[in-house]
Amino acid sequence: MPVLGDTWDSLASPYLHYIIDETVTFLRYHISHATACTALDNFRDLETAGLLICHSIDKDLRRRAEELFRQYHDQKFSFTDCTSFALCQQRGLHHVVTVDSDFRILGFLLVPYDVSLQES
Numbered sequence: 001m002p003v004l005g006d007t008w009d010s011l012a013s014p015y016l017h018y019i020i021d022e023t024v025t026f027l028r029y030h031i032s033h034a035t036a037c038t039a040l041d042n043f044r045d046l047e048t049a050g051l052l053i054c055h056s057i058d059k060d061l062r063r064r065a066e067e068l069f070r071q072y073h074d075q076k077f078s079f080t081d082c083t084s085f086a087l088c089q090q091r092g093l094h095h096v097v098t099v100d101s102d103f104r105i106l107g108f109l110l111v112p113y114d115v116s117l118q119e120s
Helices: 017-030 033-048 059-071 079-091
Strands: 013-016 052-055 095-097 109-111
Touching: 017 033, 017 052, 017 079, 033 052, 059 079
Parallel strands: 013 052, 095 109
Antiparallel strands: none
C-alpha cells in the first residue's frame, strides 16, 4: 500500500515491512514461489532506485495500530491494515494508493478512485 502526501512532488512511496510480508506470502500461497521471489526482487529494486521507502514498525506505531485494531472491532481490518493506517496518520497523509476501500473508513482518499493523479 503506497501512500502519498497532499502533493505529488515525491515519487517515493512509503511502505511498511508488513505490506511486503503480506504481499509475498499471498503470492507464495496463491500463485507460486517464483512469483513471490520476483515480487521480492521488485520491492528491492524499487527501494534501491529510491522509489520505495520501507518503514519498520516502532513501538509507538505498533501501539497506535493496536489502538485502531481494538477501536474498530466492528470492522474486519487486518493488523497490517491498522499499521498502515497508523503510519498514514503519523505522517499526516491523506491520499493512499490502494484498492482497499477500508482506508476510506478512516477518512483517507484512494488514488486513483477518489483523486486523479493529475490533480495538484
